[in-house]
Amino acid sequence: MKTQSYHSPKRGFTLMELMVAMAITTIIVTVLVSITSIALDTWNRSRSELRASRQGKAMIDTIARDFESMVVRRGNANEWLSAIAETRGIGRNLQSTNASRLIFFTAATDRYNGEIGVVNRDRGGDVSCVAYELQYKDPLATGATGRFETFVMSRLLVNPDETFARLLGTPDLPTAFTSFAPTVSNPENFVCENVFQFSVTFNIQVSQVNGTTTTLVNVPVTVGSNGGVNAAQRFRILGSGIDTDAAGGVTPAQLAAGRLTSMQISVTVLSDLGVDQLRTRSFSGNQQAEFLAKNSYQYSKLVQLPGM
Numbered sequence: 001m002k003t004q005s006y007h008s009p010k011r012g013f014t015l016m017e018l019m020v021a022m023a024i025t026t027i028i029v030t031v032l033v034s035i036t037s038i039a040l041d042t043w044n045r046s047r048s049e050l051r052a053s054r055q056g057k058a059m060i061d062t063i064a065r066d067f068e069s070m071v072v073r074r075g076n077a078n079e080w081l082s083a084i085a086e087t088r089g090i091g092r093n094l095q096s097t098n099a100s101r102l103i104f105f106t107a108a109t110d111r112y113n114g115e116i117g118v119v120n121r122d123r124g125g126d127v128s129c130v131a132y133e134l135q136y137k138d139p140l141a142t143g144a145t146g147r148f149e150t151f152v153m154s155r156l157l158v159n160p161d162e163t164f165a166r167l168l169g170t171p172d173l174p175t176a177f178t179s180f181a182p183t184v185s186n187p188e189n190f191v192c193e194n195v196f197q198f199s200v201t202f203n204i205q206v207s208q209v210n211g212t213t214t215t216l217v218n219v220p221v222t223v224g225s226n227g228g229v230n231a232a233q234r235f236r237i238l239g240s241g242i243d244t245d246a247a248g249g250v251t252p253a254q255l256a257a258g259r260l261t262s263m264q265i266s267v268t269v270l271s272d273l274g275v276d277q278l279r280t281r282s283f284s285g286n287q288q289a290e291f292l293a294k295n296s297y298q299y300s301k302l303v304q305l306p307g308m
Contacts, residue, residue, distance in 0.1 A: 125160020
């Protein structure tokens, strides 16, 4: 006897079920894409801030070490430090708001290419001349132009032998340094990049005499255009005292007789994304302030200068 088997027809998804599944999948994908985008944006910003922090720290620490071992001798007519506000425009679509050219004497620990005490390398000198300069250039190019232009901070260290022969004992340090100036921006003198602006503020302790009372007043002098009331276009330390064009609320004679107690280094570092934008766009009105608020980071350090 034969038996007949019956198979129920296979049931598929209805159109409504497919639409609901597609809607759920779309929502999940949208959420995942949104979360991924936020995570990538956060990662990029954290990476930019970390790199900017490294750039700022590299520059500040380098300048601080040189100033901590700065050499000044009293009782002579020599110039020991020259800080001059940069008047030429640094930058292309957006120019630096402040920069200074620094030249001074220091007992740098990397003199003689760091080979201190090495026979036939170390000739016994302990005073070097160091110069800092900010330029807008390609850090790897020998000229002023290149494909990857950015704000570049350079440091030139003149070894003690040449310092003694050509720079020490001069009443006009920038003029004596003229022959070295073209080499400051050479690639081998690179310190860090993306430094949009840097300023130095010298804190001077001034004695003010009123009758029988003597008051010590701290007068901060910032070299550059954004230093406010005490802004200076030049700041010099001579063997005979301090020479600056800052008002400072005191007389030039009081400033000249003042004592340099400390200095503050302040820098603004741009993110890599900000530097990329500088190469392709221009700024007008409030766009510069908005751009800097979004793409720059501020760093500063106070350096004590005992015995100055």
